[in-house]
Amino acid sequence: MHSVLAIVCYIFVSTVSANSIRDRIRQLENEGHDLSHIEQANLRRVISQNSDMDSYMNENVYGNNETMSSDNNHGNETPSRCKSCAIREEQKKHRIEGIKKKISHALNLDLTNMPDATGVKLPKVPSFLRLMERYERESNSPYRQYQDYEDEEDEFGQPERTYTFARQPPDNLFIEDPNASFFSIPNMVGKTPYKAYLWIYIKPSDAISPNITEINLYALHPPEVQGDPPIRRRLQSKRRHFDNLVGWHHFNVISEVQRWSANPRNNHGVVIEALDLNGNNLVVLPPTVGIDEEYIPMLGIRTTLRVTRRSKRSAVALLCDDTTQYEACCRYPLMVDFVEFGWDFVIAPNTYQAYYCAGECQSENLDATDHAIIVNQHTSLPGTNPGPCCTPTRMSALSMLYWDVDQSVQYTRLPNMKVERCGCA
Known part of the structure; x- marks a missing residue:
């Protein structure tokens, strides 16, 4: 009789214990804890032995640096979500540092x-x-539904336009003409200038001829004897009536710029003259001070770009924001501020949306690219690092306007600066 009673009691206690363990597991799961990777036997053993669940969860679910806390302490955020936020913050920092290095490298x-x-x-x-x-x-256009994306492009920025400003000729050229100006031509290796315009400004004067004023542009060529002054040769001439004289005028100087870029030693500058009735030059020339700085002669050069493979399509991607609690690979916003970098040499843009990729990747979520397939095959081998990574799979270019070391303004297209789509690879 005693043995039967003992068996009944044992069954009753075991049933209650099993139900309590199941209730405890269900409670933990309802609190948002991911227990899928912990064996049920281990969970039951820890609960039945009244072990320190907090320590066990910290060690096996969140890692040693995370502590388990209830919804009362962190609102609706669970520790796993806090951990993913911390990971994303770290990835943001790496992305920003990567952008700094990429721009400085691409623009040399x-x-x-x-x-x-x-x-x-x-x-x-x-x-x-x-x-x-x-x-x-x-x-600022809100209607940019389609963009150009680069599948494969040079790592260096490709200059599209260069704006260089007049300066006084270097002393070693022995130029004494007061109306001479010099333009520093950027390195054109691997590039071909196909357009070049010289812009000059005629300032107002009480001594302007009431009829026609002639604007003359001369090229200075190297002297035949070293040490002699350069040879002046007329390039172009414009005749303007009094009513149309004051303001901006431009000259097509592509042939001269091509000559300079082919051999920089040919570059001795130019002479620009538009004389009033007293013989004074009306052209704003260097050196300039005050308001005249905005009207200094400028040489604008356009260069050819390397042809690249592009596909024009709308990017289809999983888009998230900082409030999204999503574990899978996703694209997140990242605003890059060049002012915060201390880069005052960047004229435009001051900021741009770069985006970054973050999230978990499983082998079944791999993008169907050759790289992803190879990575998957490699990581499946013994002794290799597990799993693919969440990484950009589609990127677009950024156009930038900036001052270079020669104080010329460059308008350059930088490839692969904006993340358009993320995937597992």
């Missing part, structure tokens, strides 16, 4: 030797102002 910038552009006045040349207006209009 020595960040310790960049010009101090604080307070520098931008030119009021019409073509330059049109470029700035177009840049701002395109950057």
